Amino acid sequence: MSMLKGSCIIGQSGGPTSVINASAYGVIDAALKNPNVTQVFGAEHGIKGVLADRLFDMSQEDPAELELLKYTPSSALGSCRYKIADPDVDDTDYKRILEVFKKHDVRYFFYNGGNDSMDTCNKISKYMQKVGYECNVMGVPKTIDNDLFGTDHCPGFSSAAKYIATSCMEVYQDARVYDTGMICVVEIMGRHAGWLTAAAALATAQGAGPDLIYVPEVAFDMDKFLADVKRIYEEKGNCMVAVSEGIHYADGKFVSEAEVSATDGFGHAQLGGLAALLADAVKKVTGAKVRGIELSLLQRCGAHLASLTDIEESYMAGKAAVENATAGISDKMVGFERIMENGQYTCKTKLLNLTDVANTEKKVPLEWINEEGNGILPAFVDYALPLIQGEPTLPKGNSLPRFAKLKKVLAK
């Protein structure tokens, strides 16, 4: 293995999470301490910052502020949703990246993101190999969607799951307070995979969660949905439902989009999301008091409810990326392996090939979804419960969050 010496870049990409900065801190902290890393740069807005040569010199930051990254939601360096070209079609970006890498003697590149980001990371890694520029590239996973291939779970999922389960438990208390009954539809993120929506089952397992849960892994049937809700409402006087934003009909059409044309032939913009749409449909069928609640951005930035396990694992993923890269390994993504011994959960890192990870989606196993397609089975709860454990001691100021304040000094 080569003993590369040079500077490193950490970039963040895709939708943020409550703990993506904990991973970035894992990279930054380990890299600043590593004798083979001469300088540590943070790219502004991910790969776009590399292309624009806008790199922050992380050694200029106050170490105490850097440590606050563990508790600061969203991507502190800035994120992007930049789709990099196929290098065989257009290698302009890659040439520019190589130019910037050479300029700053970048020998380590860490990219912190989800599926699309791992694709970017993979393409850059392969390009550098092709042109013979020595640079160890390592993907650092993050996604609330929990849909990355080959890893037991993804940093960010656990905290979002904890937010969702806690919020569902609280709404459950609220939504049954009157004797007049109510139906509540909670819309949860997840366009293609139902992991986050399944997390509502953690609330149900505590005796205070949704009666019905619908994920995109199973085709949605509006008539069956309405019948399910009506039946439970009539039985119990209340009904709570969790739905993925990505539920779709058997023909693949998203429910959120398909219904627009079905219910409104006048071309009016349909305001509000899926929760409002389903709440309206349920109201028509039951006449009940109905409320649609969209957890929206709150579920992915609710760092005040972060799982300590998630924070620690996210940091560990970033640190492992640096350790492996500086040990000479490249072209990998850090993943997690779950170890259960005597009912005790621990987690260790492993390495996955970037090529395998890029653009492969992992969905909720069908055997964790009930036969009716309207509920989540205990196997999922067993899987998710260890991930949400532990309460961090949150830094506060005035009893409000104290987030990291970075100086963001641009490298010359």
Next chain:
Amino acid sequence: MSMLKGSCIIGQSGGPTSVINASAYGVIDAALKNPNVTQVFGAEHGIKGVLADRLFDMSQEDPAELELLKYTPSSALGSCRYKIADPDVDDTDYKRILEVFKKHDVRYFFYNGGNDSMDTCNKISKYMQKVGYECNVMGVPKTIDNDLFGTDHCPGFSSAAKYIATSCMEVYQDARVYDTGMICVVEIMGRHAGWLTAAAALATAQGAGPDLIYVPEVAFDMDKFLADVKRIYEEKGNCMVAVSEGIHYADGKFVSEAEVSATDGFGHAQLGGLAALLADAVKKVTGAKVRGIELSLLQRCGAHLASLTDIEESYMAGKAAVENATAGISDKMVGFERIMENGQYTCKTKLLNLTDVANTEKKVPLEWINEEGNGILPAFVDYALPLIQGEPTLPKGNSLPRFAKLKKVLAK
């Protein structure tokens, strides 16, 4: 003062809060220990439980579970929105209440709620006086809306304010993560008073909150709103807005309702709330990426973010109600008086006449709102900041909330 001896009833009414059960626990705990109180009953669904003679015997509950009420959101005894008649028009309900009071020898009646509940409490108090039935009646305040007359603030407001400020700070981080800009409209509860929406200014004061805040105390002007948002978005590349659900035009029409007819002459149900509506209007004017977020029920049941100050004061209000009632006082609501000494906040209880409190609304003082009508001044932050202080040690199970489980044994 008479030394009344007899049983007591505690009822909860109106929309729940994160800490209304802390007040109920204050009543229950103090009453169970009070030698003049022979039995402690919890009314199921407020006054409806009295009318139906459905009273829970609180002495049957496990004391440890009762104490968990301090951390359990929503009304544990069940709530109602029952409008009691004017006794001069129809005294049926009052006769029935008197009958139930006599049956159980009820000599203390505590009613835990907001404006409408204090009206109910007041009417019952006056009726009992009129018919000469000795019963000391005491209102225990609660409302996230913070709009009760004569009290410095209301139990429940502080925790909702803390939830709103924290969530705004988190969304602020998330909503500016890309370099492409975004406008975010957060809809906050408050039909007639802007206290809760003003709480978003606590986030702004921390450097991470809305650029613009609109409350119902000032008439809303759509053109000016759109111009405000456009200007800030063009200046900063991002814009975050907080709006009360109750903002209205100069003619008094709620924006959420008025726009339905204006934009849709076909009688289609307008799905989604005000946030979606304003987000749509902003999108049309700016072309920006826009997101509407409704904090919905989450803000009033988010007990995991409760203010310790609020929990303690809510308990204190319930306890004070029992102490005063058993000392012979009746026909009052417990209120709060703020004491600031050397910059130190403390709070003590005081008593207000139920007649004065019933149906009087307290609004945000106009001098706390900026001249433009789109921002909240530091005087409000000074007022609200002491109220949100302190983090409770939340009881958890599996790192999720552990709410009180009551047996709810019906009294015979």
